[in-house]
Amino acid sequence: MIKRILVPTDFSEQARNAYEIAIAIARKTGAGIKxxxxxxxxSGSGFNVTGDMSIQLNSMEGVYMLKLLEKTKADMAHLVDSFDHSGVHxxxxxxxNRPINQIRRTIKEDAVDLVVMGSKGSSGLDEFLIGSNTEKVVRTAECPVLTVKHREPNFEVKEIVLASDFKREIRHAVERFKTxxxxFGARMHLVYVNTPGAFESTSNISGKLEHIAEKYGLQNYTINVYNDVMEEDGILHFAEDIRADLIMMATHGRTGLAHLLSGxxxxxxxxxxxxxxLTFSIR
Structure with missing residues (x-):
């Protein structure tokens, strides 16, 4: 059941797209949105993490921060009503606070069932050195995270790709994905990407995928073995081939050096x- 949806926002176009999609999901589930x-x-400012002030209000910094908070609250009020959310609380x-810290805290304190976030995407040096708040949430959130880039006014999901190596225990993730x-009443396409470095026969893999489908009680699904040079490329190419509306994956939630080395x-x-x-951490 999805009862509580969290939409972190930086007021970007992608974050607005996430809010619109969250409204569509809330209408289907009866969930509320935060x-x-x-x-x-x-660093070094006179505010603490709860937003209280411990500096002089007549200082330039104090005035600036008060104005910033006032503008932020006005922007938030404007965002709330920028899409029709009638019937959705x-x-x-x-x-x-730091965005990633506040997102984690809110997920835990509010028992959030789903996070919907916008993603700008990144590449090259930025991706390697920095990573985005969205990636950090995908890696560490204790609930499913739906990431979106583009606007989808009528968010409908007909074709879903469930990609995995199916070698780890993914029961908890699959139960969330089945929800x-x-x-949406969608069809689920289980796909295993066969790569040159870890090649298995199609019959072997198909048998394993059928076993997984039976084990987890899947319905309305297809079994697929897709050959490509790399797993990520194979998932993307397969999703494009079937015109998928959604990709679902379990993530292992690695952090620190393990994440840097393995990605x-x-x-x-x-x-x-x-x-x-749609991702769900199974760490």
Whole structure:
């Protein structure tokens, strides 16, 4: 069941697209939406993480920060009503904190069932050195995360790609994914990408995928083995071939050095595809 949807926003076009899609999902599920914006202050400022002031209000910094918070709250109020959300309960929250810290805190405190986030995507040096808040949420959130780039006014999902190596225990992820499939009455395409470095026969893999489908009680699905040079490329090419509306993946939630060395196919997909991606961490 999806009852609580969190939409972190930086007021970008992608974040607005995420809010619009969240409204469409809320209408299908009866869920409420929380719009969250976190104002990150420069180090050494006189504000603490709860937004209280401990500096002189007549200082230039104090005046600037008050004006910033007032403008942020006005922008949030404008965003709330920028799309028709009749019948959907929407609340807004502005906090003073690092965005990733506030998102994690809100997920836990509000028992969030789904995060819907916009993603600008990144590549090259920016992707390697920095990573986005969206990637960090994908990697660490304790609930499913839906990432979107483009506007989809009539968000409908008919064809879903479920991509995995199916070698790890993904039961909890599959149960969440089945909820999404049932919500839209969509067809699920299980796909295993066969690469030169880890090649298996099609009959072997097909048998494993059929076993997975039976084990987890899947319905309305297809079994697919797709050959490509790399897993990420294979998932993207397969999704494009079938004109998928959504890609679903379990992520292993690695952090630190392990993440730097291994990377994450799920995070790469979030960066590089225009198709919405639903991820769930199974770490």
């Amino acid at each position: 719009l969250l914006h976190a104002v990150e202050l420069p 929407v609340v807004q929250q502005v906090e003073v 999404f499939q049932a919500m 994450s196919i799920a995070e790469d997909l979030v960066n590089h595809t225009n198709i919405p991606v």
